[in-house]
Amino acid sequence: MTPDEFRRAGHAVVDWIADYWATLERRPVTSQDPPGTVAARLPAGPPEHGEPVEAVLADLDTLITPELTHWQHPGFFGYFPANTSGPSVLGDLVSAGLGVQGMLWATGPACTELETVLLDWLADLLDLPKRFRSGTAGGGVIQDSASSATLVATLVALHRAGGGRWREVGIDRRYRAYASTQGHSSIEKAARIAGLGAEGVRPVEVDPRTQAMSPAALRAAIEADVAAGVVPAIVVATVGTTSTTAIDPLPEIGAICAEYGIFLHVDAAYAGAAAVCPELRFGHAGLEYADSYCFDPHKWLLTGFDCDAFWVADTAELIEALSVLPEYLRNAATESGAVIDYRDWQVPLGRRFRALKLWFVLRWYGAEGLRAHIRSGVALAARFADRVRADDRFTLVGAHPYALVCFRLEADDEVNAELLARVNATGRVHLTHTRVNGRYTLRLAVGSPHTTEVHVDEAWTLLTDAANALLPH
Structure with a gap:
């Protein structure tokens, strides 16, 4: 493909992408076709x-597009959002065009330094503790995901x-990780x-009213393990x-970790x-x-997958735990100790x-644009929660501090x-479910x-219409 051919194709x-976004609202949110539909229509080779x-x-x-679940659809209310935006797509395009492999500072100085500065920008935007900034013992890096x-x-x-x-002799099963029963499945996978x-993961009970980890239960679990000769290694708060946005x-929790010298990781992937x-x-x-x-x-920050912002308070122990330096990666910049080699901050080498798509997003929207986006989502969720609260056939399940609302009909799980099945079958919206205190939610x-008020109101109309059909009059 020549540059001129690339320009025309680009x-x-x-x-095509712009037209896709412009027509999203007219498409069904999900495909209703059976598994194997796409594979059956593709050529054999x-x-x-x-x-x-x-x-x-x-x-x-x-x-392809008729058989997708359209995550950017204004009626997509499932899981958590996985937003992208025009600036993010353009940043990804530039990244793909440059084809930079940023494993070392030496293999892409601007790649590394832009990322370092952007993680400081983000830390400032979120008002994170100063110990996570570069220039201290800590710092930030972009991982592919919170997992x-x-x-x-x-x-x-x-x-x-x-x-x-651990670096020299590996690990045995005497160590323990702790997370609430509502913690993400990636915690068990990591273990x-x-x-x-x-x-190796000790599930910690939650307060049934809030679905948040019980500090008393955490302390009891730690004390029992210590008495049994098990070493508490990490608490993931x-x-x-994911189920309810409990905090x-x-x-x-932090005070308990400090008392016992346990590493505390905070997973705020969505919130x-x-x-x-x-x-x-308030969650911080x-x-x-x-x-x-x-x-x-x-x-929720308009940056396409994959982009997880991860900070540590002590980069030295991170590097010590993960660094492996073969001869073919040795270079003067690394040997000087004056640069960051992000290969030492992650599992893969490459x-x-x-950082480019994040840079494009931050430059295009600015802090106020990002705040407006978040506030809009919170306000729309509150609008929907008001509808639920006003209908005595429904009940809210837990608080909704952000932009997720959990609710159920005052009926059994099957109903x-x-x-949910009837509402999703309309193709106009897509919701998902969880279980809270054992009940389908x-x-x-x-x-x-x-997404606008029109789409949230349409979701509520579809739910009440389906409820009218399901409940006895």
Whole structure:
């Protein structure tokens, strides 16, 4: 592909994406076709001769987009948002065009230094503790996801708990990780990968009213393990749990970790973005106790997947735990000790120039634009919660401090599951579910920048229409 061919094809692709966004509202949010539909329509093998980009775009229209779940749709209220935006897409395009491999400072100086500065920008926007800034003992890095951040935090915690011996002799099952019963599944996966096994995670009970970790239960679990000769290595506290956006009490949890010398990782994958708004920083109370912290700009901050912002208070122990330096990567800049090599801050060696899309987003929207986006989502969720509260057939399940509302019909689980199925089958909206205190609960998460009051009100109308059909008159 010559530069001129690329220019023509690139214009066509950008036009296609713009048209896709412009027509999203007219599309069903999800496909209703059975598994195997796309595979059955694809050819048995690749083409023998090259094809023009127009042919590929035509197949995107006929084969691919009709069979997608459209995460950018204004009626997509499932899971948590996975937003992208025009600036983010353009930044990703530049990153792909540059093809930089940013494993070392020497392999991409601007790649490394831009990332370092952007993580400081983000730390300022969220008003994180000063110990997470570059220029201190701490600093930040972009991981692919909060799952990877949790894995890295777990590895560093085990290295610390083992007195540095983990790097030389590996780990045994005498170490323990702690998380609430509402903690993300990535916590158990990290323990498995690190060699602790699923049993290496101690689930800590939550307050049934708030779904937040019980400090008393955490202390009891730690004391029992210590008495049994088990070493408490890491506590993962969550700000904004996946099921209900519960907020674990960091001041109490942090004090317990400090008392026992336990590494504290704070997972704010979804809710951390809200802290760009000063009035939504309540979840960060006690964050000064944290050894590491992460949130996902790719969830609620208009930056396309994958982009997790991860900070540690002590970069030296992070590097000591993860660094492996073969001869073929040695270079003068690394040997000088004057640069950051982000390969030592993550599990893989290679890394894309992810900072570019974040840079584009921050430059385009500015802090006020990001705050406006977050506040809009919170206001729309509150609007929906008001509808639920006003209808005595429904009940809110827990608080809604951010932009997720959990609710259910005052009926059995089967009726609530059928309600969800009927609403999603309309193709106009997509909601998901969880279980809270054992009961089937619906979730509506606002996050798309395309979502307005009209779409939230339509979701409520669809829910009440389905409830009218399901409940006895």
